[in-house]
Amino acid sequence: MKIFKSAIIFLVILFLASSFVFGYSSHSTTTSRTFNKYEAYINDNITITVQFTNLEANVLRGFYYNEHIPQGLTVNIISTKLNGVDISNYVQETGSTGDVYAGSTPYRWVLELPPSFEQNNSIIQNSTVEIVYSVSSAQEGTFNFNEFNWIGYYQAAPEGERSAFGHSEDADKQTITFTTNPVTPVANFVGSPTSGMAPLTVNFTDQSTGDITEWLWNFGDTSPANNEQNPTHNYDDSGIYTVSLTVTGPGGTDIETKTNYITVTAPIQYNLTVNTVGSGSITLDPAGGTYSAGTEVKLTPVPDTGWAFNGWSGDLSGYSNPETIVMNTDKTVIATFDVDGDADGISDAEEDAGPNGGDGNSDTEQDSDQANVATFHTQDGTNYVTLESEAGKTLAGCSAVSIPSAPGAPSGVTFPYGFLNFTINGAGTGGATTLTLYLPVGADINTYWKYGSTSTNTNPHWYEFMYESSTQTGAEINGNIITLHFIDGQRGDDDITDDGVIIDQGGPGIDSSISGDFPDNSSGGGCFVRTACGN
Numbered sequence: 001m002k003i004f005k006s007a008i009i010f011l012v013i014l015f016l017a018s019s020f021v022f023g024y025s026s027h028s029t030t031t032s033r034t035f036n037k038y039e040a041y042i043n044d045n046i047t048i049t050v051q052f053t054n055l056e057a058n059v060l061r062g063f064y065y066n067e068h069i070p071q072g073l074t075v076n077i078i079s080t081k082l083n084g085v086d087i088s089n090y091v092q093e094t095g096s097t098g099d100v101y102a103g104s105t106p107y108r109w110v111l112e113l114p115p116s117f118e119q120n121n122s123i124i125q126n127s128t129v130e131i132v133y134s135v136s137s138a139q140e141g142t143f144n145f146n147e148f149n150w151i152g153y154y155q156a157a158p159e160g161e162r163s164a165f166g167h168s169e170d171a172d173k174q175t176i177t178f179t180t181n182p183v184t185p186v187a188n189f190v191g192s193p194t195s196g197m198a199p200l201t202v203n204f205t206d207q208s209t210g211d212i213t214e215w216l217w218n219f220g221d222t223s224p225a226n227n228e229q230n231p232t233h234n235y236d237d238s239g240i241y242t243v244s245l246t247v248t249g250p251g252g253t254d255i256e257t258k259t260n261y262i263t264v265t266a267p268i269q270y271n272l273t274v275n276t277v278g279s280g281s282i283t284l285d286p287a288g289g290t291y292s293a294g295t296e297v298k299l300t301p302v303p304d305t306g307w308a309f310n311g312w313s314g315d316l317s318g319y320s321n322p323e324t325i326v327m328n329t330d331k332t333v334i335a336t337f338d339v340d341g342d343a344d345g346i347s348d349a350e351e352d353a354g355p356n357g358g359d360g361n362s363d364t365e366q367d368s369d370q371a372n373v374a375t376f377h378t379q380d381g382t383n384y385v386t387l388e389s390e391a392g393k394t395l396a397g398c399s400a401v402s403i404p405s406a407p408g409a410p411s412g413v414t415f416p417y418g419f420l421n422f423t424i425n426g427a428g429t430g431g432a433t434t435l436t437l438y439l440p441v442g443a444d445i446n447t448y449w450k451y452g453s454t455s456t457n458t459n460p461h462w463y464e465f466m467y468e469s470s471t472q473t474g475a476e477i478n479g480n481i482i483t484l485h486f487i488d489g490q491r492g493d494d495d496i497t498d499d500g501v502i503i504d505q506g507g508p509g510i511d512s513s514i515s516g517d518f519p520d521n522s523s524g525g526g527c528f529v530r531t532a533c534g535n
Helices: 005-017 348-352
Strands: 029-035 039-041 046-054 060-070 074-082 091-094 104-110 128-136 141-145 149-154 163-167 174-179 189-192 195-197 200-206 214-218 232-235 239-249 252-265 269-277 280-285 290-292 296-303 307-314 323-326 331-339 373-377 384-389 394-401 419-425 432-438 447-454 457-464 474-478 481-487 501-511
Touching: 029 163, 029 174, 046 060, 060 128, 060 141, 074 091, 189 239, 189 252, 195 200, 200 239, 200 252, 269 280, 269 296, 280 331, 296 307, 296 331, 307 348, 331 348, 348 373, 373 394, 384 394, 384 419, 419 432, 432 501, 447 474, 481 501
Parallel strands: 039 174, 195 252, 269 331
Antiparallel strands: 029 046, 046 128, 060 104, 060 149, 074 128, 091 104, 141 174, 149 163, 189 200, 200 232, 214 239, 239 252, 269 290, 280 296, 296 323, 307 331, 373 384, 384 432, 394 419, 419 501, 432 481, 447 457, 447 501, 474 481
């Protein structure tokens, strides 16, 4: 513990001169020193509050408080109170006298000078002295506050216990820091684009300078304010909009307003007219029939019972079901539906127009008369394919579809015949079955891919569907003839459910990474690609 020579000796002498016994004993008091903050800018103030409470039953006289304030700080005495009432008749002094901490200057508050105590600032039981002052610095730096101490005298205490002395603990030591003043913020921004057709998405970029902690954007429409630094905003309605940015920092606030900054024009609207031939309808997604320029609309033909979709005409062509169209002008689309006598999803007219006079599998029976055979155009309308399920099974929902645009498509694989949808009914719960796919003679195919769910990944995804002996599922390719092996609810069955129904969406492809000649069965020869042939 340090001895604060002059002031303490001065008080001790006064105590002794008055026949007071200056002892050192523990008394019931509480003392605290708090800082309103520990960091401030140059020339800003940090306020320090000291509170001393006498918890003894005896009155404390001659209270003296000593603080050691680091040199380099400017001190401003704010108030000295006793039980919340300002007092002015006390002694406040400062100077370098006495043994103090190196680099600090002592500041002393003496509420009463002994022996007379004529200032009459006695501290009765449960009374509190509060001393408030502030410090500031004109330069950057870190300043360490060390221990403080106090002295008092209990007149009514037993001799030897009348005088009291206290000091702060290490925990009361504190460090404060002053930093360079903040730079005043100046608001500025740009937006891109500043004009366009609704709905218009504008990216705003903050170009403000200075020390900034908050941003507040007003986009000029009915949307709520935005506090991001670089926001993106959608203008849904046509109009001319004024945009403002308010920036705030420790150095102040500034606002930049750009009047009539964003111009949004009404969107161009186009009409989509749909008609049908035969018995069926067309669903539109999104619905409506009138669309903003650039809108992509999905059209799905829905045949009535006993009918099947048989191609697009007008501003669409081909046989893909469903199909999409981009609205960049007024358009008209016609869906043709024809009678489907075998309920496989392909009209009789479409099957009868297929290869070999409508006998795509060359079994001497018209495909349109067989519920387990379907012949139809690929989605681009340039080729025919034939599907044949096992005898006793039936096909349904057969259609040509576009290649899925979902991510994860195999690199280096092309699908010259698009994708095919079909359902095999009557497979038996958990049963195994096959489907034969006949492609045009001379087709160069070496792989088969699917897009759908599997038991290990129920989310639709891409996967190769070549024959696996371990699962007894997959595709065996023999020239232009592909045999697809399925087991109900297993790999290749898109509904992955044991329900006696096989649902498939997949397509034959050409994998450019596979080298070697493709087998040709046009003369009855050939072998299974990548299985028996090992390619």
